[in-house]
Amino acid sequence: MPMTIARRYARALAEAAESHYSGIMEALDTFAGIYRESPELREALDSPLVSVQQKSNILKAILERLQVSILAGNFLHVLLAHYRLSLLDEIRAAFKSLVNERLGIVQMTLISASPLSGEQQKALHESFGELTHQKVDIQYRVDPDLLGGIRAEIKSTVYDGTVRGYLDQMREQLEAGRIGSAL
Numbered sequence: 001m002p003m004t005i006a007r008r009y010a011r012a013l014a015e016a017a018e019s020h021y022s023g024i025m026e027a028l029d030t031f032a033g034i035y036r037e038s039p040e041l042r043e044a045l046d047s048p049l050v051s052v053q054q055k056s057n058i059l060k061a062i063l064e065r066l067q068v069s070i071l072a073g074n075f076l077h078v079l080l081a082h083y084r085l086s087l088l089d090e091i092r093a094a095f096k097s098l099v100n101e102r103l104g105i106v107q108m109t110l111i112s113a114s115p116l117s118g119e120q121q122k123a124l125h126e127s128f129g130e131l132t133h134q135k136v137d138i139q140y141r142v143d144p145d146l147l148g149g150i151r152a153e154i155k156s157t158v159y160d161g162t163v164r165g166y167l168d169q170m171r172e173q174l175e176a177g178r179i180g181s182a183l
Contacts, residue, residue: 003094006087010094013075014102020069021099027072028092034062035088045085055080105135108154113146113162128152 017024035041041062045055059080063073079085100107110116110124121140128136132154147163160166 002087002090005084006090007094007098009075009079009084009087009091010098013071013091013095014098016071016075020071021103023069024072024075025092025096025099027066027068028076028088028095030066031062031068031072031076032088032092034066035085045080052081100137103135105137106132106154107137107139108152109139109141111141111143111146111151111153113142113144113148115142116140116150124150124152128154 013024014021035045041058044050044058056077059076060073063076068076076085079088079091084091097107099105106128108128110128116124121138125136125138128138145164147167149162149165151162151165152159
């Protein structure tokens with residue numbers, strides 16, 4: 001249910017933003033970071049004990065300091081008025097997904113056992129761009145449980161080039177009797 005609501009708000013914002021996506025995304029990211037890192041701010045903006053006017057004044061003061069666009073500020077005020085600030089991370093993710101879709105950018109996650117160098121990231125970015133025939137937006141993550149290699153997730157497709165994936169595949173083949181007497 002929260003993702004459905006988040007997508008509605010994200011869609012409305014994307015429509016209003018027209019082509020000013022990056023400025024809006026930057027404003028949402030900046031405010032979300034402050035909101036996430038400040039328990040006092042979250043408590044003030046989420047508390048039923050603080051009046052809507054006081055909350056609005058607090059938000060207005062923060063947005064003025066951040067110098068966000070009128071559209072981003074109005075959007076955050078709408079979220080505040082409709083008690084949806086708690087969904088800000090989900091709304092940001094849905095907005096980014098919508099914007100990338102409109103711009104023809106494929107979102108993907110690339111998981112490795114250890115951090116990748118800038119050179120490795122650049123090579124993978126180019127390779128996946130060629131594979132998808134589109135621009136790619138790669139989110140890099142590290143999973144120390146992987147023994148080695150990488151796993152790429154593009155929408156519902158997973159490219160598993162990890163040692164663990166290879167070992168799992170080999171185990172399945174052994175269990176199915178497909179790797180015969182060669183062992």
